[in-house]
Amino acid sequence: MLIGVPREIKPDEHRVALTPAGTEALTAAGHQVLIEADAGLGSGFTDDFYAAAGAEGLASADDIWSRAEMILKVKEPIEPEWPKIREGQVLFTYLHLASSLKLTEALCASGAVAIAYETVELPDRELPLLTPMSEVAGRMAVQEGAKYLERHAGGRGVLLGGVPGVLPGKVVILGGGVVGMNAALTAAGLGATVALLDVSLQRLRYLAGIMPANVNLLFSTRYAIRKQIRDADLVIGAVLLHGAKAPSLIVEDDLKTMKPGSVIVDVAVDQGGCVDTIRPTTHGDPIYTVHGVIHYGVANMPGGVPRTSTLALTNATLPYVLMLADLGWRSACLRDPALALGVNIVDGRVTYPGVAEALSLDYSDVQAFLTPPAQE
Numbered sequence: 001m002l003i004g005v006p007r008e009i010k011p012d013e014h015r016v017a018l019t020p021a022g023t024e025a026l027t028a029a030g031h032q033v034l035i036e037a038d039a040g041l042g043s044g045f046t047d048d049f050y051a052a053a054g055a056e057g058l059a060s061a062d063d064i065w066s067r068a069e070m071i072l073k074v075k076e077p078i079e080p081e082w083p084k085i086r087e088g089q090v091l092f093t094y095l096h097l098a099s100s101l102k103l104t105e106a107l108c109a110s111g112a113v114a115i116a117y118e119t120v121e122l123p124d125r126e127l128p129l130l131t132p133m134s135e136v137a138g139r140m141a142v143q144e145g146a147k148y149l150e151r152h153a154g155g156r157g158v159l160l161g162g163v164p165g166v167l168p169g170k171v172v173i174l175g176g177g178v179v180g181m182n183a184a185l186t187a188a189g190l191g192a193t194v195a196l197l198d199v200s201l202q203r204l205r206y207l208a209g210i211m212p213a214n215v216n217l218l219f220s221t222r223y224a225i226r227k228q229i230r231d232a233d234l235v236i237g238a239v240l241l242h243g244a245k246a247p248s249l250i251v252e253d254d255l256k257t258m259k260p261g262s263v264i265v266d267v268a269v270d271q272g273g274c275v276d277t278i279r280p281t282t283h284g285d286p287i288y289t290v291h292g293v294i295h296y297g298v299a300n301m302p303g304g305v306p307r308t309s310t311l312a313l314t315n316a317t318l319p320y321v322l323m324l325a326d327l328g329w330r331s332a333c334l335r336d337p338a339l340a341l342g343v344n345i346v347d348g349r350v351t352y353p354g355v356a357e358a359l360s361l362d363y364s365d366v367q368a369f370l371t372p373p374a375q376e
């Protein structure tokens with residue numbers, strides 16, 4: 001298959017959808033890779049690396065879009081890219097269509113097959129192409145929190161790990177899923193005292209088996225949260241209610257009980273946040289202060305570490321990319337139901353129920369499109 005990788009043009013996006021290692025794997029399997037000049041630079045991969053791995057470099061994005069049978073991207077196509085998408089072309093990327101009617105309409109009009117990373121779903125409900133970004137965000141939440149706890153950054157001047165003779169800092173984590181678990185392991189590794197709260201007893205029991213002794217596991221109630229945040233240095237919001245806005249767990253009055261110069265990193269800000277006073281911020285201007293508490297609300301945290309994020313994302317996407325390239329999208333989806341759940345648009349029809357429902361559009365079952373035509 002002829003696979004195209006354009007450079008990401010959305011502002012502040014420095015990830016790339018394929019690494020040189022992925023290029024080598026695809027070319028070894030008999031596929032051809034076209035990559036736009038400088039596509040990997042933001043993640044530290046120069047054009048030479050791709051050429052050595054067997055890719056053909058092209059100067060213009062137009063050439064990639066017009067030749068490739070499958071386009072690999074990281075972010076959803078933005079408006080200047082919409083006219084380039086071709087009928088029958090497979091587009092494999094993050095799409096988040098439920099929040100964009102205009103993009104959904106553009107993809108329907110293109111006649112392309114749009115497969116969204118974020119809706120590929122395993123039988124146990126894990127979202128394997130979102131998990132790596134939650135791992136990055138969870139670990140990064142502690143790193144960012146530690147940074148803003150420094151005095152010159154406005155924080156209370158606490159070193160999370162302490163030193164011999166001085167108590168470590170206290171980190172409170174709301175939610176023990178992928179983000180929360182990664183944040184807890186990172187904070188505990190630094191030597192901080194950690195309190196991790198979740199509403200799922202099953203999840204708490206699992207975490208009890210893998211967490212070090214400096215992580216205390218608590219059932220999440222308003223009462224417990226109020227009590228824990230009072231002496232916290234860093235609070236990390238890491239809750240998720242599938243398909244819904246994050247629950248409100250910290251209200252404005254609670255901030256007045258917290259220590260001045262403490263930090264809240266609300267990773268759940270992309271789902272509205274679990275702290276009432278959080279609002280989305282950017283890597284360029286990440287924090288603001290309310291009642292003396294520093295708020296960090298960057299909605300695309302993995303974008304701050306594009307090299308790690310590119311490697312983490314492509315480790316997860318490559319097996320699906322290889323399957324799509326080897327078998328064609330129909331046979332790949334017939335073989336792997338998790339991938340079939342990723343298909344959001346085929347032939348101008350919305351094939352993901354959540355998107356159709358959110359945008360009040362007609363829904364078509366993807367299975368109806370999966371019978372391979374004679375040429376596949």
Ligand SMILES: NC(=O)c1ccc[n+]([C@@H]2O[C@H](COP(=O)([O-])OP(=O)(O)OC[C@H]3O[C@@H](n4cnc5c(N)ncnc54)[C@H](O)[C@@H]3O)[C@@H](O)[C@H]2O)c1
Binds near residue numbers: 174240299
């Ligand atoms: N800001 C970013 O850059 C970024 C990056 C990745 C993920 N996220 C977001 O981080 C959030 C967490 O993602 P995840 O992958 O860890 O989700 P997850 O589903 O793995 O975990 C969520 C956890 O929250 C728990 N929970 C639900 N309600 C709770 C409550 N009231 N109190 C305590 N715990 C509660 C659940 O039981 C679950 O264990 C999501 O909103 C996700 O979109 C943001």
